[in-house]
Amino acid sequence: MTEYDYEDLGLVAGLEIHQQLDTDTKLFCECPTDIRDPGEATRTFTRYLHPTKSELGEIDQAALEESMVDREFEYLGYDSTCLVEEDDEPPHRVDREAMDVVMEIAQLLDMTLVDVVHVMRKIVVDGSNTTGFQRSMLVANEGEIETSEGPVGVEDMMLEEESAQRVEETEDGVRYSLDRLGIPLVEIGTKPDIRSPEQAREAAEQIGMLLRSTGHVKRGLGTIRQDVNVSIAEGARIELKGVQSLDDIDDIVRNEVRRQVELLDIKSELAEREASVDEPQNVTDVFEGTDSGVIGGALSSGGEVEAVRLEGFDGLVGREIQPDRRLGTEFSDHAKRHGAGGIFHTDELPAYGVTEDEVADLRDAVDADSEDAVAIVADDPQTAEQAIDAVADRARTAMEGVPEETRGANDDATSRYLRPLPGAARMYPETDVPPVRPDPTEVEPPELLTEKTERYQAEFDLGEGLAEQVAYGQRWRLFEELVGQGVDPNLAAGTLESTLTELRRDDVPVAHLTDEHLRETILLVHEGEVPREGVNDLLTALAEDPTLTAEEAVEQEGLGGVDESEVREAVAEVVERNADQVAEEGMGAFSGLMGEAMGALRGKADGDTVSDVLREEIQKRA
Structure with a gap:
């Protein structure tokens, strides 16, 4: 992996740590916080969600793009699911135990509690909440942690309700489980003080240690998630969502830096070539009778092929910008957001059943010359048109450099496009929950895990x-x-x-x-x-x-202890079976016979007792 001079590149990074709290009940109702097996669901219901305007009449761009994908959301309910979780009853008061835990965390992070905690609504229309929004509240701000590369400021801490758990994609949309919805979740955001991948990981480890020190956070896969915000001087702020493992944070930062460096190089190259992006057009005729399984399958189902000429892009669409991910992969991510399976482009063709003659005909159809690239989408007419428009938009953005966006972390420490960065228009006040006045005198800061380790020693x-x-x-x-x-x-x-x-x-x-x-x-x-x-x-x-x-x-x-006479009898039998070895090796046979003696007693006798008796029996025969 390429290692950059991060100071020279102007790397700036910050963390958002999301940690589930281990409380008896959920944040706005009295339901338990246990995770259930989806097979235990007792009922289901469906919803369609749409974005709403903020108090200023604005619609959040991320929510608007999410709503353009028409999906049905199905929810699994259990015998413990209540009307609050189904959004058929107003939320109850903020859980007192959760508020106490976040006050402990605030003390550990040297943060200042706000005078009054107000609950806000954050628009979320990906189906992860039955309401179409997530309830969130600012609890504390202005803290700090120490790392070996210097202090990292902690900007704010939010107390939120956890989202519903995605179970699977369905033909019509997404299926969610309601057992996780509403579990208290603390979100800790650092200031953009992090200057290296190693410092990002160290800061996350330090915050994780402080959270676990409370003894009131859930453990295990999925109970803590790290988001990383990364930018370089000439690039843009990128929010990387859902980093599950601390071990991946430094590699995630390295790969994002590489992606931005490569995109900036591509921008320069496109500027030198005076690149441009045409309007998409239908090229279905080019692929009549094609041997390509993907394209042929789409056409046989009544689909079409849409193409866009990318003037000056030849060789750049296939350029690797992260391990095993190319600029064309970025284009494909945007196409997939509109339901397409992906794209083909001329930097990788002929391949996938597409012939050289078809590539030549495709270039002719869109007036592309040797310096140009062409991207195509084959799908049903509506999906193909929306997907190729998205590809064209992303190609135009490539000429501008690095677009600000939210990306999802992959298991291999690369990332994929999710949606635009959210804005302030997604937040507005919650009117159903009264404010809370936190009292820090009600809690004592817990012993740190580092201090506990030293005490145990x-x-x-x-x-x-x-x-x-x-x-x-x-x-x-x-x-x-x-x-x-x-x-x-x-x-x-x-x-x-x-x-x-x-x-x-x-x-x-x-x-x-x-x-x-x-x-x-x-x-x-x-x-x-x-x-x-x-x-x-x-x-x-x-x-x-x-x-x-x-x-x-x-x-x-049969694990109960045995008396010494039974031990002696069992050991004597072992020694007798190995009489020749004992006669030849004397005490040298001890180690091998010890294991056999312990096996004969099947853990019913203490090792020290067996050892003493075995020594005596060997000495008798030596």
């Missing part, structure tokens, strides 16, 4: 790695509870982190284990009812049948 004599695993893990409260009951800290920490990690790697369904399963297991070991060596077998049994208690699983698996 000092107070419980845990190694640095294990202490960090427990502090940053999801079960630190259970760890502290068990240690408070006198359990050995290394036993508790090792079981909750190392043992569960080992079982997970062995494909044991550890997600089925509850805190009660773990608590009972560790206490049985602590009380001497089960040897440490039996923990893996015990937790495996509980994971495979979560209806069992730990004591029932001990009995089922």
